Amino acid sequence: MKKLIILSDYGLDDAVAGAYLLGVKNAFEKIFIVAVAGNVSAEVSLNNARKLLDASGADESRVTLVRTDEKEQKFAVLPEVHGGDGMGDLITESGKFPYIGFPEFLSALSGSGKDYVVLSLGPLTVTETLMKKLPKAELVIMAGVVGEKPNFHGMEFNQALDPQAYKNCLLYPHVIATLDTCRDAAFNLAGHRFAETSLIKKLINRAVALAEARHGDNAFIYDFIASLYLTHENIFSVVPASDEWGNRLGELKLKSGALKLADFVAEL
Secondary structure: OOEEEEEEOOOHHHHHHHHHHHOOOOOOOOEEEEEOOOOOOHHHHHHHHHHHHHHOOOOOOOEEEEEOOOOOOOOOOOHHHHOOOOOOOOOOOOOOOOEEEHHHHHHHOOOOOOOEEEEEOOOOHHHHHHHHHOOOOEEEEEOOOOOOOOOEOOEOHHHHOOHHHHHHHOOOOEEEEOHHHHOOHHHOOOOOOOOOOOHHHHHHHHHHHHHHHHOOOOOOOHHHHHHHHHHOHHHEEEEEEEOOOOOEEEEEEEOOOOOOHHHHHHOO
8 A cells, every 4th residue: 555645735626635535545554745835835835734634634643744834935826716715715723733844754755656656736846856755656746738728827827836847747757637637528516516514525615616706617626636546547548748848748638428526526
């Protein structure tokens, strides 16, 4: 059983992905949540991660939280996408979950990374550093764009905040959920609301509501879609692709008829 490292920039979509993966039992030996900058600063990302882990009832023996605010990272706050606090303004309690520093975390890692899965859901500044330490880790990225319209200054958001780190990470064996992957019609949650019987459904409803306020006919929760690859690899194909910047990608594509996300969420 592998260990999972999730790099999240909290980010409402990160919160949905995190709540989902934390709820998947017996899939990973251990989960490391690395709070990076992106949708919010690294400090706010850490605070949001603590809130989410407390609200999820995360087990400290299974989950380790890692701070990265000592490392310089770019971020861009988008309240219309992620709410005022970056995580949809849903969890108001202060988080108390313990954490360790990134240098301590990095120094404790050993081996080439074959027993790790790295899920990168934010800008790739810290991901690049991590992959230098674990070059054989299975790398799953949410970033980039091939044919779809970019969403941030001519690029996909996670790519735009550190284009060089993005490019460098693609040199490792990887699969990547691009905007093209995530904007498949089967992933569109616009027009759907779910009985709020769990934290993840509350987060999803908030994400959909914010998306509909911007453009009523589509609501895609990108990081959630990338996280599905870790539990439902069989519903995706991996297709060689290249983008306008000359990057070569192992791009994820949903197999036709493999899943309708609204039905999947309703069963969570």
